[in-house]
Amino acid sequence: MEWDWAFVREIMPTLLEGLKITILATILGAIVAAVVGLFLAIARRSPNPLVSRPVGFIADFIRGTPLLVQLYFIFYVLPDIGIRLSPLIAGVIGLGVHYGTYTAEVYRAGIDNVPRGQWEAARATNLSIRQAWIHVVLPQAIPPMIPALANYFIAMFKETPLLSAITVLELMNQAKSVANSSYRYIEPMTLVGVFFLVISLISVVALRFLEERFARVDER
Amino acid sequence: MPSPIIRIDNIMKTYGPLTVLDGLSMNVMPGEKLALIGPSGSGKTTILRILMTLERINGGHIEVDGEQLYHIQKAGSLVSADERHLQKMREKIGMVFQHFNLFPHKCVLDNITLAPMLTKGVAKAAAETRAMELLDMVGMADKAKSMPAQLSGGQKQRVAIARALALSPKIMLFDEVTSALDPELVEEVLNVMRKLAAETDMTMLLVTHEMGFAHDFADRVLFFDKGRIVEEGKPDDIFRNPRQERTQSFLRKIIAAGHRV
Numbered sequence: 001m002e003w004d005w006a007f008v009r010e011i012m013p014t015l016l017e018g019l020k021i022t023i024l025a026t027i028l029g030a031i032v033a034a035v036v037g038l039f040l041a042i043a044r045r046s047p048n049p050l051v052s053r054p055v056g057f058i059a060d061f062i063r064g065t066p067l068l069v070q071l072y073f074i075f076y077v078l079p080d081i082g083i084r085l086s087p088l089i090a091g092v093i094g095l096g097v098h099y100g101t102y103t104a105e106v107y108r109a110g111i112d113n114v115p116r117g118q119w120e121a122a123r124a125t126n127l128s129i130r131q132a133w134i135h136v137v138l139p140q141a142i143p144p145m146i147p148a149l150a151n152y153f154i155a156m157f158k159e160t161p162l163l164s165a166i167t168v169l170e171l172m173n174q175a176k177s178v179a180n181s182s183y184r185y186i187e188p189m190t191l192v193g194v195f196f197l198v199i200s201l202i203s204v205v206a207l208r209f210l211e212e213r214f215a216r217v218d219e220r
Numbered sequence: 221m222p223s224p225i226i227r228i229d230n231i232m233k234t235y236g237p238l239t240v241l242d243g244l245s246m247n248v249m250p251g252e253k254l255a256l257i258g259p260s261g262s263g264k265t266t267i268l269r270i271l272m273t274l275e276r277i278n279g280g281h282i283e284v285d286g287e288q289l290y291h292i293q294k295a296g297s298l299v300s301a302d303e304r305h306l307q308k309m310r311e312k313i314g315m316v317f318q319h320f321n322l323f324p325h326k327c328v329l330d331n332i333t334l335a336p337m338l339t340k341g342v343a344k345a346a347a348e349t350r351a352m353e354l355l356d357m358v359g360m361a362d363k364a365k366s367m368p369a370q371l372s373g374g375q376k377q378r379v380a381i382a383r384a385l386a387l388s389p390k391i392m393l394f395d396e397v398t399s400a401l402d403p404e405l406v407e408e409v410l411n412v413m414r415k416l417a418a419e420t421d422m423t424m425l426l427v428t429h430e431m432g433f434a435h436d437f438a439d440r441v442l443f444f445d446k447g448r449i450v451e452e453g454k455p456d457d458i459f460r461n462p463r464q465e466r467t468q469s470f471l472r473k474i475i476a477a478g479h480r481v
Contacts, residue, residue: 120274121321125335126310126387129303135334139325 001186008187011178015191018174023199025091025170026157032096033156034149037103041111042133044104063101068162070094075166091163091170099156103149110145111137147211154203158196171195223286225250225391225423226271231280233266233447240266242447243280250390251421255434255455258444259470264427268393271425272315273306285312285390311339314384315393318400320376322368322383328355329364332383339387347386354382358412374405378412385416391423392416398430406430413437431474435459443467 043055062070075090085093114137122132161172175188224247233241241263248254256264269275271282273289281298282289291298292305301309323331332354333347342350355361358378368376377397384392394413398406410433417424417437428434434441434455441458443451443466451464462468 115321117317117319117321118323120272121317121323123274123310124272124313124315124317124321125383126307126339127335128307128339131338135338136323140323 014174014178018171019195022160022170025160028092029095029156030153033099033103036097036100037107040104041107059101067098071166087166087168091168099152102152106145106148110141114140143214146214150207150210222250225285227283229281232278234278240447250423253417253424253439255438255441256427262444263447264444265395268395312389313391314387314389316380316384316397318396320380322376324368327365327367328379332386336386354385358382373401374408377409381412394426396427
């Protein structure tokens with residue numbers, strides 16, 4: 001088997017199309033995960049057990065089942081009850097909700113790390129519960145958890161090839177289709193690996209920077 | 221004779237099997253400076269926390285400035301107050317904590333302006349002008365742009381006092397505000413409180429182990445033990461001629477521990 005540079009040049013535009021979708025799915029999925037995680041974390045802390053218990057159960061359920069199964073469910077089963085989603089939207093929701101249950105744990109740890117005295121000071125200065133969250137608790141809770149969140153972001157990026165199972169034309173899917181029609185696997189699959197490796201390495205460097213920047217716990 | 225600004229009527233507070241306040245009743249007159257002393261676990265801090273609505277009561281009633289603190293009239297009967305009522309009542313009360321609890325992600329000035337801007341809709345410029353006046357009063361005007369982590373404990377506590385004052389409460393609660401400070405920083409905080417007592421007619425409740433300060437500062441001293449008021453009176457009477465055996469033994473221990481009276 002010989003490495004064929006001409007073939008590489010030929011398939012590169014298709015793979016770059018796929019890479020764009022991969023990056024788009026990662027970014028959208030990360031946004032969904034960040035928001036879903038925050039709501040799960042806050043809902044799980046609710047003093048009302050009718051809120052906190054079901055939310056906790058759902059989060060454990062999602063975390064305890066494979067992402068691939070959830071993607072199949074969202075894309076192939078939901079249409080049976082009339083919910084039809086495009087592959088990319090289904091993929092973003094699947095990724096985002098799945099990783100949202102993990103980021104919820106990060107948020108929870110970050111929120112628990114804010115001393116109780118901060119809540120009390122917010123109350124004593126008569127802030128509403130909402131204002132206490134927005135102006136006092138979250139601004140202190142979120143910076144220290146950015147490195148952990150970024151870690152999940154990278155993990156999620158590397159899981160995007162699963163979206164090929166629900167026909168999202170991301171990098172892996174494009175590479176597969178190129179390979180299947182030309183019967184050459186070495187170039188497309190190697191390139192997929194290289195793309196993921198390069199982006200992961202860049203992300204790890206960015207992560208180190210974030211850790212430097214945010215992980216220092218300020219004296220309270 | 222004016223009516224009390226705080227009426228505490230037969231309140232109960234329990235944590236599980238532990239009874240912290242056992243049918244406590246007391247009144248505070250407007251402008252009165254009250255010192256609450258007693259051994260730890262006697263319930264004195266709990267009273268401040270209850271007045272600040274940081275703890276719920278298990279029974280009894282509290283009236284603040286003519287209104288029920290924890291209850292509202294609904295269809296002719298008293299029911300538990302909702303968050304909206306509590307928020308309205310909290311406007312009347314400010315609190316300074318043992319551990320300062322400044323907002324560490326905000327500079328000194330923003331610590332003070334945050335609540336007036338959010339809860340009273342004060343414009344930024346007006347809030348900052350007022351904050352600078354208060355910082356000037358507590359001797360911290362030159363630190364307006366500093367972050368809390370850059371301040372000493374005494375400086376933090378003076379900022380915390382300014383933060384509480386920014387909401388112009390009628391009642392100020394001081395919960396062991398010098399207990400977490402290095403000895404050499406205690407006096408700068410006490411000086412601010414003396415100034416406050418001299419220049420305003422705010423009602424002040426002070427939980428403290430600084431007996432000398434309590435003696436000079438308070439109009440009336442309450443000695444607590446096991447969730448009850450054992451003895452109360454003028455500072456001179458409590459500190460020089462305590463009648464109750466428990467008060468006497470508490471003061472003996474405090475003096476033995478090196479606190480001056």
